[in-house]
Amino acid sequence: MTLLLLGGTNEARQIATHLQGHDAVISLAGATRHPQEQPLPTRVGGFGGEAGFISYLQEAGITAVLDATHPYAQQITVRTAQVCRAHGLPYVQFLRPPWTPEPGDQWVEISAESDAVDYIPRGSVVFLGTGRQTLHRFANLEGCEVVCRQIDPPTEPFPFVGGQYLFGRPPFSVEDEIALFQDLGVDFLVVKNAGGAPSRTKLTAARQLGLPVLMIARPAPGDWPVVESINDALAWVRAL
Numbered sequence: 001m002t003l004l005l006l007g008g009t010n011e012a013r014q015i016a017t018h019l020q021g022h023d024a025v026i027s028l029a030g031a032t033r034h035p036q037e038q039p040l041p042t043r044v045g046g047f048g049g050e051a052g053f054i055s056y057l058q059e060a061g062i063t064a065v066l067d068a069t070h071p072y073a074q075q076i077t078v079r080t081a082q083v084c085r086a087h088g089l090p091y092v093q094f095l096r097p098p099w100t101p102e103p104g105d106q107w108v109e110i111s112a113e114s115d116a117v118d119y120i121p122r123g124s125v126v127f128l129g130t131g132r133q134t135l136h137r138f139a140n141l142e143g144c145e146v147v148c149r150q151i152d153p154p155t156e157p158f159p160f161v162g163g164q165y166l167f168g169r170p171p172f173s174v175e176d177e178i179a180l181f182q183d184l185g186v187d188f189l190v191v192k193n194a195g196g197a198p199s200r201t202k203l204t205a206a207r208q209l210g211l212p213v214l215m216i217a218r219p220a221p222g223d224w225p226v227v228e229s230i231n232d233a234l235a236w237v238r239a240l
């Protein structure tokens, strides 16, 4: 058996640690310039679309796929689930449970980035924890100061007027997030409902500061098998 572990998350790395010594390879998209070293043989970069992915599966002799990509990495997940189904390969998605609000949280769910403008008045300082690839979808936040936190310095300028990048490599403590939001004078946070403890600190900080949070809804669930914990993911591998 040769397992393909699709990574790009903390949990993928943790799963990879448990799979050391097994016949498994981890795949990273290459989204960050200096990714953490992985405990498994690693390939980096897109497969080259569906055809490239199918060729890779055959050439590498992959017999099962554990997809531990980010909950919002919809393209890779939908395609992988479909290809595995079509080729009779066992597939499971590791999907962290979403965050749920606690007393004092002021969260509003929005279905798309472009809807944030309906809740954010001109002149606001907006902190985006949503990533660079979808940044252009906030271009309608005219008259706002938009701060987008990134791991790597970008090669492109900010895609619209009124925005700035901020650099930082997670994890961030609650205290650090509070200090940052106070320094920036943040009025609103916009985040994805990524789930997981490490990146929840920004939400705890927002609650303590009484800041409203716009939470972009998760992609619609698929009709493929899902596990929600690392233990269940490892049990799935053992059962193969």
Ligand SMILES: NC(=O)c1ccc[n+]([C@@H]2O[C@H](COP(=O)([O-])OP(=O)(O)OC[C@H]3O[C@@H](n4cnc5c(N)ncnc54)[C@H](OP(=O)(O)O)[C@@H]3O)[C@@H](O)[C@H]2O)c1
Pocket (backbone or CB within 6 Å): 006, 007, 008, 009, 027, 028, 029, 030, 031, 044, 045, 046, 047, 048, 049, 050, 053, 068, 069, 070, 072, 073, 074, 075, 076, 077, 130, 131, 133, 192
């Ligand atoms: N979306 C987020 O908010 C987010 C947050 C944190 C981390 N990430 C991680 O960053 C990566 C890219 O995210 P995304 O939202 O851009 O993905 P996406 O839109 O679902 O996928 C875009 C393309 O990136 C390539 N790709 C994605 N994950 C890959 C992997 N693990 N190994 C090899 N190729 C991969 C594939 O290219 P080809 O078609 O050429 O195969 C895929 O078609 C993912 O691995 C994800 O886990 C995403």
